[in-house]
Amino acid sequence: MENFAGKVAVVTGAASGIGRALALNLGEQGMKVIASDVSAEGLEGTAALLRGNSAEFISHLTDVSNADAVDELAERAFEEFGAVHVLCNNAGVSTIGRQWELTLDDWAWVLGADLWGPINGVRSFLPRMLASGQPGHIVNTASMGGLMSGPLVGPYSVAKHGVVGLSKGLRAELHDTNINVSVLCPGEVRTGIVPGIRRRIASTGAELSEDARLTVDYLDASLSASMEPESVARMVSDAIGDDRFWILPNSAHYRPILDTEFDEMVNSLDASFTE
Ligand SMILES: NC(=O)c1ccc[n+]([C@@H]2O[C@H](COP(=O)([O-])OP(=O)(O)OC[C@H]3O[C@@H](n4cnc5c(N)ncnc54)[C@H](O)[C@@H]3O)[C@@H](O)[C@H]2O)c1
Secondary structure, eight states: OOOOTTOEEEEESTTSHHHHHHHHHHHHTTOEEEEEESOHHHHHHHHHHHHHTTOOEEEEEOOTTOHHHHHHHHHHHHHHHSOOOEEEEOOOOOOOBOTTTSOHHHHHHHHIIIIIHHHHHHHHHHHHHHHHTOOEEEEEEOOGGGTSOOTTBHHHHHHHHHHHHHHHHHHHHTTTSSEEEEEEOOSOBOSSHHHHHHHHHHHHTOOOOHHHHHHHHHHHHHHHTSBOHHHHHHHHHHHHHHTOSEEOTTOGGGHHHHHHHHHHHHTTOOOTTTO
């Protein structure tokens, strides 16, 4: 999509981290921004920064796991700004624990934000975007955790693999339209996601195993010393400008794992029926 100025962007999870950086970046490029999040306090911080940049914006509290709430967000965006050109389905959370030990509520909480969030975004915004006839771009935030899996982050990994699948399918379904799709799969980025994990664990009163505790500490240390969200936002707006599907910030160090997984998979392809 060319020429951002004067166009309209919606960003979920805009109260912190990557979402805040996206809202600011797109605002700086002259887009009208609808900044949305569940956190009123965080959203006020983003609003203050957008105001400081003289961006045209509105803030809207939305829990992306709630389909009706996302519908209201879409309604408001189209009502106030007349169109939506860029939709960043970005809100996300995680928790830590073995898949069989996490509660159903843990699973629902992570899948609600991380997988149903983008699904709700697509269902509420895309029909309106297509009907408007205007060029558009949807950016779904997955993760490198959507391309490979490790221990103790089962719901996150399930949700993010789902977002990659959602995005690939969407790209195929939209190939003959003027709406493009990107999937954002960052490695480590310095954001509020680990404090969010700690808050979740504290709020549920879950007893962490030693390996889970060490994992949270490790994530905290590695994310604190990693890529800034502003750099991710620049990569995202470049990819929107160039219509690129894959956006993989801070990911090259995962190449050996991806190669090993891919080799194992393709070496298991079975041709016995077709030979
Ligand atoms: N930080 C990383 O290293 C990293 C790596 C890969 C992917 N990601 C993804 O990036 C996205 C943004 O996360 P971040 O790292 O900036 O973390 P963050 O915690 O700084 O920001 C996430 C934002 O999403 C909001 N949010 C959470 N649940 C919500 C809901 N149900 N509805 C609306 N808003 C909700 C939070 O309030 C928060 O403001 C997430 O999807 C995350 O999974 C992050």
